[in-house]
Amino acid sequence: MTSPSLSYIFSMIFKRDTKLAWSQGGSGTLGLSFFLIASSLFPFGIGADPNLLQDVSVSIIWIMALLAGLLSLDRLYQVDFEDGTLEEMMISPIGVTGVIIAKSLAHWVNSIVPLILFAPLLGVLYFLPDQAFGALILSLLVGSPALSFIGSIGASLTLAVKRGGVLLALIILPLYIPTLIFGASVVKNAISGLDYYPELSILGAVTLVSMVIAPIASKAALKLALE
Amino acid sequence: MHKYANPAQFNRLADRLLPWIKGLLILTLSYGLYSSIFIAPEDYQQSATSRIMFIHVPSAWMSMLVYMVMATASFTALVWKHPLAYLGAKSAAPIGALFTAAALLTGALWGKPTWGTYWMWDGRMTSVLVLFFLYLGYMAIWSTMDDEEKAGKASSILALVGVINIPIIKFSVDWWNGLHQGASIMKAKGPSMPSEMWVTLFIMFFAFQFYFALMFLWRMKTEINAKKIAAYRQARIAEESR
Numbered sequence: 001m002t003s004p005s006l007s008y009i010f011s012m013i014f015k016r017d018t019k020l021a022w023s024q025g026g027s028g029t030l031g032l033s034f035f036l037i038a039s040s041l042f043p044f045g046i047g048a049d050p051n052l053l054q055d056v057s058v059s060i061i062w063i064m065a066l067l068a069g070l071l072s073l074d075r076l077y078q079v080d081f082e083d084g085t086l087e088e089m090m091i092s093p094i095g096v097t098g099v100i101i102a103k104s105l106a107h108w109v110n111s112i113v114p115l116i117l118f119a120p121l122l123g124v125l126y127f128l129p130d131q132a133f134g135a136l137i138l139s140l141l142v143g144s145p146a147l148s149f150i151g152s153i154g155a156s157l158t159l160a161v162k163r164g165g166v167l168l169a170l171i172i173l174p175l176y177i178p179t180l181i182f183g184a185s186v187v188k189n190a191i192s193g194l195d196y197y198p199e200l201s202i203l204g205a206v207t208l209v210s211m212v213i214a215p216i217a218s219k220a221a222l223k224l225a226l227e
Numbered sequence: 228m229h230k231y232a233n234p235a236q237f238n239r240l241a242d243r244l245l246p247w248i249k250g251l252l253i254l255t256l257s258y259g260l261y262s263s264i265f266i267a268p269e270d271y272q273q274s275a276t277s278r279i280m281f282i283h284v285p286s287a288w289m290s291m292l293v294y295m296v297m298a299t300a301s302f303t304a305l306v307w308k309h310p311l312a313y314l315g316a317k318s319a320a321p322i323g324a325l326f327t328a329a330a331l332l333t334g335a336l337w338g339k340p341t342w343g344t345y346w347m348w349d350g351r352m353t354s355v356l357v358l359f360f361l362y363l364g365y366m367a368i369w370s371t372m373d374d375e376e377k378a379g380k381a382s383s384i385l386a387l388v389g390v391i392n393i394p395i396i397k398f399s400v401d402w403w404n405g406l407h408q409g410a411s412i413m414k415a416k417g418p419s420m421p422s423e424m425w426v427t428l429f430i431m432f433f434a435f436q437f438y439f440a441l442m443f444l445w446r447m448k449t450e451i452n453a454k455k456i457a458a459y460r461q462a463r464i465a466e467e468s469r
Contacts (some may be wrong), residue, residue, distance in 0.1 A: 217388050
């Protein structure tokens with residue numbers, strides 16, 4: 001019997017996580033609903049003044065994307081860890097790093113990409129000027145993979161903790177700050193008609209660095225949890 | 228390096244060092260405080276409020292230095308499995324958090340009279356706030372995980388990931404022009420302030436370091452003793468249940 005190719009195993013893990021995310025009680029629809037409902041609460045709280053809403057729109061969309069992604073993070077490894085699937089995956093030929101990258105990528109596609117698709121809708125509700133829509137989508141596309149990858153570090157670190165959700169937030173949110181700063185500043189520059197490529201490239205750098213560091217740190221943390 | 232892995236040996240070394248550290252702390256701190264109040268000149272614009280500097284700047288330096296101590300200890304613990312390194316990192320964290328809180332607090336108190344605001348979201352202040360959160364997260368892992376061994380490793384990983392914030396703090400004043408002033412001591416042309424001022428600063432810095440060393444050794448000894456008591460209790464329980 002020949003062992004399946006690495007890309008096959010990778011895509012199987014990815015597809016499986018995707019199926020689970022969109023099945024009943026999965027995190028995909030829940031995260032998206034949270035994103036839309038929680039974001040629409042702000043106008044009730046801060047008033048319906050279009051200028052005010054436009055000023056805070058970018059930050060709210062970015063912060064809500066970050067929190068909605070956080071919602072599904074504690075399930076990234078938890079469920080598979082509890083029933084032993086994670087251990088099986090880790091001894092497959094793809095290795096621990098492969099599992100981490102496949103799962104983080106699946107988290108990004110299932111929990112965060114849907115938010116990006118709905119972000120323009122929120123942009124309309126928040127009176128975002130026309131020239132900023134492209135920058136909003138672009139900033140989310142470039143910056144949000146970092147949310148899943150950095151989140152993977154927290155999810156794997158809190159694996160050994162019962163009900164580690166709060167701890168996860170405490171660990172991860174400080175590490176999200178650079179992504180948030182540069183992500184929001186891209187759109188703010190676009191709103192005021194400035195060049196936003198410098199911020200966009202830094203945002204891309206943050207994402208790339210997180211993609212390098214997160215698998216290393218997550219690997220150490222996962223091995224620790226499975227000891 | 229594993230020479231001092233034996234807790235008893237460590238305790239002996241600590242006991243030999245502690246009187247010296249205490250003496251040096253009393254010397255540097257008393258002279259440093261005297262100098263901060265009576266010898267160092269007042270700033271020509273800020274008058275007496277500039278004296279907050281002698282607490283604020285050393286606290287800020289120490290907040291980063293202690294983080295590096297913690298991260299180095301964590302690295303040592305993960306790579307060479309040095310048994311005391313986990314305890315070292317664990318003991319350093321609350322002291323570092325204290326220095327960071329002190330830097331933020333004195334900064335706010337200094338900011339109000341000179342800048343007219345307690346707080347501003349500029350690069351330096353924000354990154355130091357993040358440092359404070361990192362300390363909190365590190366300590367939270369230790370307190371929520373029951374298994375000491377796992378807690379030690381998990382917190383070490385977080386400490387190493389957080390190291391990325393240290394250069395951000397260091398260069399934040401160069402990268403972002405916020406309210407916080409740029410470097411005025413570690414400059415190529417030498418410090419841009421009267422010598423009485425920076426000498427006092429350095430003495431206070433040493434005083435803070437001795438304070439750290441004192442607290443650190445005390446906390447390490449406490450941790451080791453707590454472990455001994457726990458081991459003793461377990462042995463007693465095992466004996467009684469036999």
